[in-house]
Amino acid sequence: MKRIITLLSLVFLVLGIAGARDKDSYVKITAGPYVTNVTGTSFTVIFTTNMDAVGWVEIAPDDDTHFYNVERETWYDKRGLGRKPIGKTHKITVSGLEPGTTYRYRAMTKGVLEQEHRKSIVYTEGYGTDLKKHPCKVTTRKENYDKLCFSMVNDVHSADSVFRKLYADARNKYDFVCFNGDMLSSVDSEAMIMSDYMKSAAKLFADRTPIHYVRGNHEYRGNDALKLYDYIDTPGGKTYYSFTYGDFFFLFLDGGEDKCMSDVRNLDIMITEDYVKEEAEWLQQQIQSPEFKNAAVRIAFCHMPPQPKGWYGNATVHKYLAQPLDKAGLDLMLCGHIHKFKQFKDEDTGVSFPVVCNANLERMDVTVTKNEIRLEVFNPDGSKIRNLAFPVKRQ
Template sequence: MNKSEHSSNRRRFLKNLGAVGTLGSVLPPAVLAAQPTLQSPSAEKGHVFLSEPYLQQPAPDSMTVMWIANLPSYSWVEYGETSALGTKAHRSTDGIIDAYNRINQIKLNHLKPATKYYYRVFSKEIAEFKPYKLTYGNTIESDTYSFTTPAVSPQAVRCLIMNDVHDRPETITHLLSLKGNDPVDFVFFNGDMFDYQTDEQQIIDHMLAPCSAGFAREIPFMFVRGNHETRGKYRSELQHYFGNPQGRQYFSYTWGPVHFTVIDTGEDKPDAEPVYAGIVDFDGYRAEQARWVDQVMQSKEFKKATYRVVLMHIPTFYHNGWHGPTHCQQLFTPLFNKHKVDLCISGHTHKYGVHEPVAGQHAYPIVIGGGSKDGSRTLIKLKADAKRLNLSMLRDDGQEVGAYQIAAKR
């Protein structure tokens, strides 16, 4: 591709990224029924990116890059330690390269720890896909961005935590403006980013767009569902747009001195509630996670961590006493007490607060982030090194409304 073609494609990308409208269909109904995430805008818009790149699954030797194109494509990432790039990566399974897809999740492997990399993403439209003939269309490409891989054993971790945004993308942008000049390793979204799941455009407009514009092209984020993300016709498709460690809705990871255990707390009402129409099983799902939590908290990674932090949308205490929160309390509190969890960070109640340990109940502090309304929205800043863990919770006016400090115990 010559310089003139690159400039032309780039101008078209910038123009069309903000102009994409409601999703329609240019694919056969049978294909859409089997794979609803292949739905595409009208063909006359041409081949465009629906989202900018966003980073997932950070590791010392790898990083996952995700983005969405509007038409089925063959996509890849070009990357390197300089802006000249030089290395190409795509995703393949059992010898077949992922293609004729729109949602791209490409893992860059064999990276060096604590190293800055530059990257650019490409999507080449597949205009026709016959058994013995594949016809390509236009290729689009992004700008060049960069990220830095974590160190193998970083001395510290610095992250931001948000919760209960409820389909207000301006909240993400506003809360990010409160972080100041502090460096950030990753951002964590602790559930209820949406009211319910409607379609792909909602995910793009209300989360991916403000995240990419604010940080996610160069700083990764992780996400756990809240109870509202389990609702709506697009609920089962949500998982395709994020890449969590271990490839599940619940997961664990260690960054520097902190071991994080992430729990998907499910719905807040009984499974038999008529509104769920008999198609949920969150009691069984939470019980499955309790068994997993017990195993994780017996692992070497958990035991040797200087600090043990749990992230879960619904808190184990200070809730409304409905079935889901009570079930979480019954299942997880004994495990957290038994394995000496140092801190639990939640949301859900829309009432921010820092709750000290209570003898005979929870031996760990519980921090609950705020809600979605102005004056209740919060940004949690967590920093930890070998000596102490510091948590600061800022309200949306910039005032600190909660703080907690833990001295190193191990």
């Protein structure tokens, strides 16, 4: 009897190991896909896999043909510089598209079980997003907009359950969603970027609605802080950038850390003042650009509000970013950081354009026309708690 039990145990053990090996040999998409840096002619798709893999994207027009009707265009991660990168994070830019056009896309992957230098690579079976359960579509930026609707959230600090409530009804609702900094308290691990908010964003809206990311002071922190930009794509590749939607001009600014560079809590690792100075030079070029000069509406996002008498970070934003924008003419600056709603007085910000902070864990929906910028703020229960508008002075 004892022998039979021992034999059966061995059989179950072997089956268990085989089952586990089997499971590990299947590649899966663990988070995403979501879209970012959606221009008039291109978009970037990001997703992660459970194992090292090659990722790619297939695209099709948004027509009545089956996705499998013909060979579809295939796009790979160009970070491999001529070789398909093998990894768990996949960032694929599709280009050469038509403005204001909707495309279907499919995130695809093939796991890599073994690599033996130049001899062989052993792949798993291929895997892709389910065409029926998860049809992904994205619309390239149009050339003209009479009205633009976007949403902003900030200072989520990894409160994913609240974030999911705020964006439960967000699918196909906005032209873009801006994450205005401090989405987590510290990038302690790369995995947190997906698990703490991006995975939810992808499920709720971002497989179709582009994300614009603004780096907050907390995104400078943590061992994996620099990996954040493997999960975001920006025009120009910096953390500060501009985007135009027709006549509407948007600046996404990086205010750096909130404390002086020598502060002991900066761990002798921050050089954000130099970075913001470099950004200020870029900002001068933006201000001189015909797109900025001719824009009907100009809005800037910056995590920390300008306050010349405030913390180092607020004073830096005022000195290098807000002052030049005040001279050039800005319609509104949208900020976060202080964890409460606030519409500042000019004497606090040292500038004449309106500055509004959105509270943490509240959602600000914004509608822009050539005459007005309207802000509506919602709490996690979906109740509208604020409604205010700023007339656009420049015509």
